[in-house]
Amino acid sequence: MREPRRPLLPLPLPHLLLVSLLSSSAAAPGAGAGAPPRTGGGGVARSIADMDTKEAVSAKDVSRKEPISGVIALKASMKYFDADFFNDSKLREMEDGAKEFNVPAFRDNRKLVALENGGLHNPSALVFKSSWSDESKISENKSFQYPHTSSVHRPSKDEDIAFMSIIELGELIRTKQVTSRELTAVFLRRLKRYGPIIESVITITDDLAYKQAKEADDLLEQGKYLGPLHGIPYGLKDIIAVPEYKTTWGSRTFENQILDVEASVYKRLKSTGAVLVAKLVTGSLAYDDIWFGGRTRNPWNIEEFSTGSSAGPAASTSAGSETAGSITYPAARCGVTALRTTFGTVARTGVMSISESLDKLGPFCRSAIDCAVVLDAIRGKDAGDPSSREVAIEDPFHVDIRQLTVGYLDSAEMEVVHVLSAKGVKLVPFKLNYTVQSVQSILNITMDVDMLAHFDNWQRERHDDDYEAQDQWPVELRRARLIPAVDYIQAQRARGKLIREVRESFTVDAFIGNVTDWELVCLGNLVGMPVAVVPTGLKSIKNPPEGGTRRRTTVTTGIYAPPDHDHVALALAMAYQSVTDHHKQRPAIDDLGPGDDIQR
Ligand SMILES: *[C@@H]1O[C@H](CO)[C@@H](O)[C@H](O)[C@H]1NC(C)=O
Ligand SMILES: *[C@@H]1O[C@H](CO)[C@@H](O)[C@H](O)[C@H]1NC(C)=O
Numbered sequence: 001m002r003e004p005r006r007p008l009l010p011l012p013l014p015h016l017l018l019v020s021l022l023s024s025s026a027a028a029p030g031a032g033a034g035a036p037p038r039t040g041g042g043g044v045a046r047s048i049a050d051m052d053t054k055e056a057v058s059a060k061d062v063s064r065k066e067p068i069s070g071v072i073a074l075k076a077s078m079k080y081f082d083a084d085f086f087n088d089s090k091l092r093e094m095e096d097g098a099k100e101f102n103v104p105a106f107r108d109n110r111k112l113v114a115l116e117n118g119g120l121h122n123p124s125a126l127v128f129k130s131s132w133s134d135e136s137k138i139s140e141n142k143s144f145q146y147p148h149t150s151s152v153h154r155p156s157k158d159e160d161i162a163f164m165s166i167i168e169l170g171e172l173i174r175t176k177q178v179t180s181r182e183l184t185a186v187f188l189r190r191l192k193r194y195g196p197i198i199e200s201v202i203t204i205t206d207d208l209a210y211k212q213a214k215e216a217d218d219l220l221e222q223g224k225y226l227g228p229l230h231g232i233p234y235g236l237k238d239i240i241a242v243p244e245y246k247t248t249w250g251s252r253t254f255e256n257q258i259l260d261v262e263a264s265v266y267k268r269l270k271s272t273g274a275v276l277v278a279k280l281v282t283g284s285l286a287y288d289d290i291w292f293g294g295r296t297r298n299p300w301n302i303e304e305f306s307t308g309s310s311a312g313p314a315a316s317t318s319a320g321s322e323t324a325g326s327i328t329y330p331a332a333r334c335g336v337t338a339l340r341t342t343f344g345t346v347a348r349t350g351v352m353s354i355s356e357s358l359d360k361l362g363p364f365c366r367s368a369i370d371c372a373v374v375l376d377a378i379r380g381k382d383a384g385d386p387s388s389r390e391v392a393i394e395d396p397f398h399v400d401i402r403q404l405t406v407g408y409l410d411s412a413e414m415e416v417v418h419v420l421s422a423k424g425v426k427l428v429p430f431k432l433n434y435t436v437q438s439v440q441s442i443l444n445i446t447m448d449v450d451m452l453a454h455f456d457n458w459q460r461e462r463h464d465d466d467y468e469a470q471d472q473w474p475v476e477l478r479r480a481r482l483i484p485a486v487d488y489i490q491a492q493r494a495r496g497k498l499i500r501e502v503r504e505s506f507t508v509d510a511f512i513g514n515v516t517d518w519e520l521v522c523l524g525n526l527v528g529m530p531v532a533v534v535p536t537g538l539k540s541i542k543n544p545p546e547g548g549t550r551r552r553t554t555v556t557t558g559i560y561a562p563p564d565h566d567h568v569a570l571a572l573a574m575a576y577q578s579v580t581d582h583h584k585q586r587p588a589i590d591d592l593g594p595g596d597d598i599q600r
């Protein structure tokens with residue numbers, strides 16, 4: 001289907017003449033009337049070119065007498081578009097119009113923007129704005145004021161160093177108790193030890209890491225301290241481009257791809273003095289946890305998978321992304337603290353795109369404080385991402401939580417409710433009230449069509465046959481071919497209605513609820529609202545081995561805030577973590593206890 005059966009354009013000159021005659025006189029009603037000259041005329045000329053031109057040209061010609069297999073096929077397929085109400089002459093005219101106008105136009109546009117996969121170039125002119133505030137508040141563009149940490153001492157064991165917070169590590173570096181090179185070595189050793197067990201690492205960037213660590217150390221020697229991320233090692237989900245290293249998108253098709261692009265989020269982290277140690281697993285083309293090298297595991301229970309698609313990031317400390325659940329699911333499963341940011345907060349320049357109106361980047365860390373530190377570094381507008389903006393997020397370290405009214409859904413973890421209540425937050429039972437019933441399918445239609453637009457060539461070249469999990473993207477993206485543009489737009493209008501209803505019923509400052517409930521995942525992403533993922537405990541695994549095990553199941557909750565209020569979600573998460581220690585627990589990755597014979 002890659003070659004037209006007959007040359008369609010350019011039309012030979014005689015046809016063009018015929019066109020101009022026709023469009024002024026005998027054009028059939030509906031067949032080209034009112035359409036732009038080039039395309040409308042072309043359509044009619046095409047149907048004439050199909051026929052013996054000696055025959056009379058009239059409106060009747062669009063209903064040729066012989067049974068036409070094209071019309072029959074089209075008629076049969078219209079039911080898949082829920083539009084099987086056209087009679088045969090209309091179908092004939094539609095068939096001609098599709099061949100003459102649609103297909104050439106599709107090809108023209110694809111040639112312009114779709115030859116490269118992944119949506120890195122040519123962002124759409126339709127930009128989703130997630131903000132609910134009418135006045136365009138200009139962000140004051142100053143950084144958060146981090147809490148002061150004094151008397152941090154370097155622990156003797158690597159393991160203890162690896163579990164310190166960013167703020168603490170930053171203090172060790174600032175006070176020269178540890179160099180960035182030493183820290184980098186600690187984290188590289190851990191990545192090399194645990195990466196193969198958890199299957200969470202795609203590329204270790206040793207050389208770059210030591211180079212950046214040395215730069216950080218040298219700067220400090222010169223008396224320049226860049227802030228809490230100065231010299232701190234971190235990882236990036238492998239849909240984020242870093243020059244000279246592979247950016248595999250987790251996919252067999254792109255396993256050896258090197259993009260000479262510096263992603264905005266990488267640029268920003270680099271400028272804070274942070275040290276990139278690894279490109280971490282993304283599920284293939286940012287879907288779930290299966291990638292070309294294996295399937296990422298949950299550090300808390302290596303018999304279980306991490307879910308995805310920010311699988312590697314969740315199993316490490318880093319930046320990941322979410323279109324629908326790819327931050328919240330793996331963070332919840334792997335028991336780390338993460339922030340799905342307000343849509344538009346973090347620029348996606350240089351990041352593989354699924355859906356331009358849904359994709360978001362966000363931090364995975366050991367605590368909400370660390371998430372705030374990373375957010376502060378990576379937020380802001382970038383010219384390469386038209387949806388990015390200077391979101392007016394306030395300083396999460398200076399939110400007076402006693403002024404807040406926070407709702408809790410039936411699915412909220414009650415410990416969080418009780419802890420926040422004891423801290424002076426006003427807690428009330430809550431439910432979002434909306435009438436849109438099709439939340440999940442709106443998400444599905446939006447995401448799948450957008451994704452197909454970014455991987456159009458990939459599907460045409462049959463690379464979907466090589467996809468790692470045949471029941472995932474391949475099925476959804478084939479189905480997406482059959483979603484008409486008009487129904488895609490209807491989905492966006494339904495999404496608009498949902499957003500208005502959610503906004504109307506969001507009568508609290510934030511609410512606490514299940515972070516893995518699919519309806520809420522879809523809703524939150526369609527609205528663009530932020531959520532902090534907070535570990536709230538550990539429980540026994542379902543079928544523990546007879547001799548016992550140190551493997552655990554994590555329990556998690558979400559703190560949701562309205563768009564642009566990431567600081568509220570973070571402030572509440574920080575308040576909860578300030579008096580609990582669920583976020584400080586350490587998984588027993590390869591030391592599962594004497595009774596557990598799952599050793600990998
Ligand atoms: C289809 O409908 C149009 C408009 O109602 C009519 O003019 C035409 O004759 C119909 N064609 C057939 C084949 O029924
Ligand atoms: C805002 O911050 C960015 C990045 O740190 C900087 O380049 C820019 O000059 C700042 N703008 C203002 C108005 O301070």
Ligand SMILES: *[C@@H]1O[C@H](CO)[C@@H](O)[C@H](O)[C@H]1NC(C)=O
Nearest residue numbers: 431432433434435501504505
């Ligand atoms: C929920 O929304 C509907 C429609 O907008 C409205 O009629 C109803 O009063 C609302 N219910 C509550 C409890 O707010």
Ligand SMILES: *[C@@H]1O[C@H](CO)[C@@H](O)[C@H](O)[C@H]1NC(C)=O
Nearest residue numbers: 324440441443444445447476
């Ligand atoms: C989209 O919808 C289909 C069918 O309902 C479902 O199987 C699939 O999991 C959905 N996609 C995602 C990413 O949830």
Ligand SMILES: *[C@@H]1O[C@H](CO)[C@@H](O)[C@H](O)[C@H]1NC(C)=O
Nearest residue numbers: 410411412514515516517518
């Ligand atoms: C949260 O939602 C998931 C998925 O629907 C469900 O398995 C889990 O039990 C829910 N948790 C709570 C506390 O309701």
